[in-house]
Amino acid sequence: MLRGRFSRPALRLALAGAFSAGIACQAPSAHAWGNDGHRIINRLAVSALPADAPAFLRSQAAVNEIEYLGPEPDRWRSPAEPELSAAQAPEHFIDFELADKLGPLPHKRFDFLAEVYAAGERPETIGLQPWQTDEVWERLKSAMRDYRELKAAGKDTQPVEQAIVFYAGWLGHYVGDGSQPLHTTVQYNGWTGPNPHGYTTSHRIHYEFETEFVSANIHAADVEADMAPPKAIPGDMFDAYVAYLRRTATHVEEVYQLDKEGGFEGAGTAASRAFTAARLAAGASMLRDMIYAAWLDSAQPVPDRYAGK
Ligand SMILES: [Zn+2]
Ligand SMILES: [Zn+2]
Numbered sequence: 001m002l003r004g005r006f007s008r009p010a011l012r013l014a015l016a017g018a019f020s021a022g023i024a025c026q027a028p029s030a031h032a033w034g035n036d037g038h039r040i041i042n043r044l045a046v047s048a049l050p051a052d053a054p055a056f057l058r059s060q061a062a063v064n065e066i067e068y069l070g071p072e073p074d075r076w077r078s079p080a081e082p083e084l085s086a087a088q089a090p091e092h093f094i095d096f097e098l099a100d101k102l103g104p105l106p107h108k109r110f111d112f113l114a115e116v117y118a119a120g121e122r123p124e125t126i127g128l129q130p131w132q133t134d135e136v137w138e139r140l141k142s143a144m145r146d147y148r149e150l151k152a153a154g155k156d157t158q159p160v161e162q163a164i165v166f167y168a169g170w171l172g173h174y175v176g177d178g179s180q181p182l183h184t185t186v187q188y189n190g191w192t193g194p195n196p197h198g199y200t201t202s203h204r205i206h207y208e209f210e211t212e213f214v215s216a217n218i219h220a221a222d223v224e225a226d227m228a229p230p231k232a233i234p235g236d237m238f239d240a241y242v243a244y245l246r247r248t249a250t251h252v253e254e255v256y257q258l259d260k261e262g263g264f265e266g267a268g269t270a271a272s273r274a275f276t277a278a279r280l281a282a283g284a285s286m287l288r289d290m291i292y293a294a295w296l297d298s299a300q301p302v303p304d305r306y307a308g309k
Pocket of ligand 2 (some may be wrong): 032073074092173177
C-alpha cells in the first residue's frame with residue numbers, strides 16, 4: 001500500500017485511460033508486497049502451522065482461501081468505495097518516527113486516536129497498523145474460542161470454521177505489511193530530510209521493491225527456506241506485535257542501501273534477493289506463530305468482567 005501516490009482525480013483519469021485503451025485495468029498505486037508477496041506469506045504461514053492446530057485450518061481448501069485473502073485489504077483501496085478506502089488506508093502502516101513523538105503506544109485504538117488529535121495530528125498521516133492487527137487477531141481468537149465451545153457441545157462447527165479461515169487470511173495481510181520496512185517509517189517512498197548517504201528521493205522505490213521486484217524474482221521456495229522454526233509468543237500480543245514491527249523498522253536503511261546498489265532493478269543482486277526473501281519469511285513466520293497463539297489462547301478461560309466490581 002502506498003500513501004498519496006495518486007490523488008483520487010488522477011487515479012480516476014489513469015483508470016479511465018486504461019479502460020479507453022481497452023487494456024486490462026492495473027491500478028497504478030502500489031500495495032504492500034503486491035499480490036504475490038501477500039499470497040506467498042499467507043500460504044506459507046498456514047501451511048506451516050504445528051500439527052495440533054485444527055485440521056480444517058490446514059486443509060487444502062482453507063490454505064487456498066487464506067492465500068486468496070492475502071491481498072484482500074488492498075482490494076478495499078478502490079475509488080469505487082471511497083469511504084472504506086479512506087477509513088482503512090492508515091491500517092496498513094505506522095510511521096514510528098511520528099507515533100513515538102506522542103509517547104508510549106497505548107494498547108487501545110481510541111486512546112491513541114485521542115492522543116493524535118490532541119497533538120493536532122491526523123491518524124491518516126501516522127498510521128494505525130498495530131491496532132488493526134491486534135484487533136483482527138483478537139477476532140480470530142474469539143472465533144476459535146467459539147469453535148472449541150461448539151465442538152465440545154457436539155454442535156456443527158462448519159459455520160465458525162469459515163469465520164476462522166476469513167479472520168486468519170485477513171490477519172495475514174497486516175502481519176505481511178508489518179514485515180515491509182517501508183511500512184514502518186516516514187521514509188516510506190523516497191528519502192526525505194538530511195541525506196548524507198545520497199539515498200534515492202524518487203517516489204518509485206516503494207513500488208519497485210515490494211511489488212515489481214518481488215513478482216519478478218522471489219519464489220515461495222526461497223521464502224519458505226528462510227522461515228524461522230515455530231515459536232510461542234509469550235505475554236501480551238499487542239506488545240509482541242509492536243516489538244516485531246520495531247524489528248522490521250531496523251531494516252529501513254538497508255532497503256535504501258540495496259536500492260542504491262541497483263538491488264531492485266531487474267533481477268537485482270544476490271544481496272537484494274536474499275534480503276527480500278528474508279523479509280517475506282519474517283512475515284510468514286510471525287503470521288504462523290500468531291495464528292497458533294490465537295489457537296492456544298482461545299482455550300483460556302474468559303476473565304470475569306465483573307471481577308473486583
Ligand atoms: Zn506498500
Ligand atoms: Zn497493506
